[in-house]
Amino acid sequence: MTRSLTPTLQDLAQHLGVHKSTVSRAMDPARRHLVKANLLERVEAAARDLGYRPNHAAAALSRGRSKTIGVLLPDITNPVFPPILRGIEDALEADGYFALLANTARLENSGRTVEVAVDRMQAQRVEGFLIATATRDDVWLENLRQRDARIVLINRTDGRGRLPAVISDDMLGMRLAVDHLVDLGHSQIAHLAGPESFSTGMARRLGFEQAMRSQGLTPAHVVMADAYAIESGNLAMQQLLALRSRGVFTAVVAANDLIALGALQALRNAGVAVPTEMSIVGHNDMPLLDQVHPPLTSVRIQHYQMGYTSARLLLDALHDSPGSQDATVMLPPQLMVRASTAPPV
Amino acid sequence: MTRSLTPTLQDLAQHLGVHKSTVSRAMDPARRHLVKANLLERVEAAARDLGYRPNHAAAALSRGRSKTIGVLLPDITNPVFPPILRGIEDALEADGYFALLANTARLENSGRTVEVAVDRMQAQRVEGFLIATATRDDVWLENLRQRDARIVLINRTDGRGRLPAVISDDMLGMRLAVDHLVDLGHSQIAHLAGPESFSTGMARRLGFEQAMRSQGLTPAHVVMADAYAIESGNLAMQQLLALRSRGVFTAVVAANDLIALGALQALRNAGVAVPTEMSIVGHNDMPLLDQVHPPLTSVRIQHYQMGYTSARLLLDALHDSPGSQDATVMLPPQLMVRASTAPPV
DNA sequence: TTGTAGGCGTTATCAA
DNA sequence: TTGATAACGCCTACAA
Numbered sequence: 001m002t003r004s005l006t007p008t009l010q011d012l013a014q015h016l017g018v019h020k021s022t023v024s025r026a027m028d029p030a031r032r033h034l035v036k037a038n039l040l041e042r043v044e045a046a047a048r049d050l051g052y053r054p055n056h057a058a059a060a061l062s063r064g065r066s067k068t069i070g071v072l073l074p075d076i077t078n079p080v081f082p083p084i085l086r087g088i089e090d091a092l093e094a095d096g097y098f099a100l101l102a103n104t105a106r107l108e109n110s111g112r113t114v115e116v117a118v119d120r121m122q123a124q125r126v127e128g129f130l131i132a133t134a135t136r137d138d139v140w141l142e143n144l145r146q147r148d149a150r151i152v153l154i155n156r157t158d159g160r161g162r163l164p165a166v167i168s169d170d171m172l173g174m175r176l177a178v179d180h181l182v183d184l185g186h187s188q189i190a191h192l193a194g195p196e197s198f199s200t201g202m203a204r205r206l207g208f209e210q211a212m213r214s215q216g217l218t219p220a221h222v223v224m225a226d227a228y229a230i231e232s233g234n235l236a237m238q239q240l241l242a243l244r245s246r247g248v249f250t251a252v253v254a255a256n257d258l259i260a261l262g263a264l265q266a267l268r269n270a271g272v273a274v275p276t277e278m279s280i281v282g283h284n285d286m287p288l289l290d291q292v293h294p295p296l297t298s299v300r301i302q303h304y305q306m307g308y309t310s311a312r313l314l315l316d317a318l319h320d321s322p323g324s325q326d327a328t329v330m331l332p333p334q335l336m337v338r339a340s341t342a343p344p345v
Numbered sequence: 346m347t348r349s350l351t352p353t354l355q356d357l358a359q360h361l362g363v364h365k366s367t368v369s370r371a372m373d374p375a376r377r378h379l380v381k382a383n384l385l386e387r388v389e390a391a392a393r394d395l396g397y398r399p400n401h402a403a404a405a406l407s408r409g410r411s412k413t414i415g416v417l418l419p420d421i422t423n424p425v426f427p428p429i430l431r432g433i434e435d436a437l438e439a440d441g442y443f444a445l446l447a448n449t450a451r452l453e454n455s456g457r458t459v460e461v462a463v464d465r466m467q468a469q470r471v472e473g474f475l476i477a478t479a480t481r482d483d484v485w486l487e488n489l490r491q492r493d494a495r496i497v498l499i500n501r502t503d504g505r506g507r508l509p510a511v512i513s514d515d516m517l518g519m520r521l522a523v524d525h526l527v528d529l530g531h532s533q534i535a536h537l538a539g540p541e542s543f544s545t546g547m548a549r550r551l552g553f554e555q556a557m558r559s560q561g562l563t564p565a566h567v568v569m570a571d572a573y574a575i576e577s578g579n580l581a582m583q584q585l586l587a588l589r590s591r592g593v594f595t596a597v598v599a600a601n602d603l604i605a606l607g608a609l610q611a612l613r614n615a616g617v618a619v620p621t622e623m624s625i626v627g628h629n630d631m632p633l634l635d636q637v638h639p640p641l642t643s644v645r646i647q648h649y650q651m652g653y654t655s656a657r658l659l660l661d662a663l664h665d666s667p668g669s670q671d672a673t674v675m676l677p678p679q680l681m682v683r684a685s686t687a688p689p690v
Numbered sequence: 691t692t693g694t695a696g697g698c699g700t701t702a703t704c705a706a
Numbered sequence: 707t708t709g710a711t712a713a714c715g716c717c718t719a720c721a722a
């Protein structure tokens with residue numbers, strides 16, 4: 001006879017001797033005012049007493065909106081993503097939304113993992129997607145776009161600039177790095193680029209070259225690391241050192257911190273002192289960078305803001321005009337100067 | 346006339362001239378076999394053609410299970426949590442479950458944040474909770490337990506050991522650390538403890554004392570840091586150094602890596618050389634620890650496994666006997682020896 | 691200000 | 707092997 005499990009609107013209504021739609025109204029902040037004050041109080045009291053919890057699934061089904069957003073990122077284990085996710089969640093929570101997370105870079109390479117994740121999310125009827133996976137020109141992404149899913153990209157753009165995105169101003173970031181080195185007196189500067197298949201790899205290389213031109217300089221060398229990883233940075237730096245015969249350089253701008261850390265290792269192994277013989281700048285300003293030796297100068301990106309803003313953008317697009325502006329927001333980075341950069345000898 | 350939006354089972358059924366229950370069966374792996382082979386094929390083809398996506402909210406409502414788990418952790422920005430989360434998601438995904446994440450440590454201290462998160466999750470009808478928040482003896486947790494929510498704790502226990510948990514064997518971890526130092530020749534060893542309010546802070550202090558006893562030694566000093574943070578470690582180490590007059594020590598075991606890094610700073614400032622004058626051991630083995638100076642010896646915890654196992658445990662409890670064993674699983678840690686430990690002078 | 695009726699898309703239980 | 711029917715819990719017109 002007794003309902004031991006969570007009571008429903010119906011149960012509440014019965015308990016109060018009113019109709020469930022009345023209780024429904026009383027529970028909805030947007031229509032509370034349609035209910036007489038003292039009834040409202042009684043409803044609230046009863047809800048508390050019986051331990052009423054709204055059933056989100058039922059509400060979602062009924063009104064066709066799940067209040068849920070799909071978040072796709074390569075790997076939460078990569079330290080740039082936690083603050084992004086944190087920003088996303090803070091923004092979503094303010095509107096009563098939840099994030100559904102999927103890491104798309106599987107440990108074992110069990111392909112088509114993104115499609116699977118997207119499918120699962122669509123089954124959950126997510127209202128939109130926040131996408132921070134890194135590669136440019138994805139087929140699945142284009143498919144998703146054509147099924148007119150609501151999408152905002154994070155820290156990347158799509159190949160054709162058709163999707164709204166929140167990114168760091170990589171041009172500016174590279175300019176900060178290059179200008180800093182030039183101010184210190186460097187003129188022979190090399191670049192350890194990230195993979196061209198990544199939106200940021202491409203953007204930062206272009207930014208580097210642009211920044212050098214603005215200074216009236218020519219890049220000493222550009223070598224591409226085959227991944228954003230310490231080991232790849234190490235290898236790329238070794239290649240760079242091998243090129244020194246054909247043009248000495250005194251500073252290196254890396255496409256991200258892991259590459260810079262790998263470069264640091266390679267330089268240590270080669271007996272090149274940092275920063276006295278070689279200056280080096282990273283990108284992202286990941287945690288603990290101030291604890292490594294030497295503390296790494298790096299371009300700090302507003303990761304948290306990036307997440308927050310992207311979620312805000314998506315929520316706005318969801319609620320406002322269906323064809324709201326597909327803006328691309330660029331957040332300004334900031335140079336964190338530490339001990340890995342110094343005037344050339 | 347045309348349904349431009351995602352078709353339903355009904356739409357599929359109509360399109361095929363069969364009843365929706367038949368389609369429903371065909372879509373359910375568990376009841377597929379009840380459908381004639383060629384009809385099954387037709388259904389699958391139609392589903393593909395019309396772009397059918399199951400509606401999770403409807404299924405959840407209908408069968409009363411959301412296939413969703415609530416994950417509570419303090420702050421995804423803390424590097425111990427990403428691998429835990431990754432493990433959780435991998436385990437959940439294998440069973441078609443999704444994780445709903447909430448960071449409970451708010452940036453601005455807007456209290457009662459856990460209750461709010463729990464409420465939201467219960468509205469989503471999560472089937473259980475994975476809880477990695479750190480403090481012992483939480484009122485909200487006890488409440489949750491009494492409402493018989495299914496719960497598994499991660500990297501912590503509750504005050505009374507009533508809830509199943511997956512933890513690292515802190516006794517063993519501390520023994521590894523102490524034995525390593527003793528093997529190197531140390532006998533005067535101090536401990537920088539974590540806050541007693543944290544399950545791990547307590548467990549590791551006890552583990553340290555126990556390990557020392559096993560070696561027939563007495564702890565040189567125990568000082569408690571007021572948080573798991575670099576700055577707190579720095580302060581605590583300063584206090585420890587001030588105690589040196591009352592008993593010299595040559596090695597320090599820290600309750601976690603951040604405390605150890607803070608201690609490293611304090612020692613550097615005090616002009617005490619590591620490892621020659623002082624050895625130091627961290628705990629957790631967080632990323633980049635091999636890149637700091639000196640590379641930090643640390644007790645590596647199986648974070649990923651911890652997440653994976655806890656999720657597995659919860660799923661089993663959900664599916665099997667309602668009163669399945671409330672096991673506590675202890676995962677063995679491993680000592681990563683690096684350059685911050687050496688024989689005493 | 692409150693009640694009534696119908697539907698959201700799926701699953702479960704019967705019946706055929 | 708398939709079909710019919712009734713939930714699941716909530717929301718939204720519309721009627722009272």
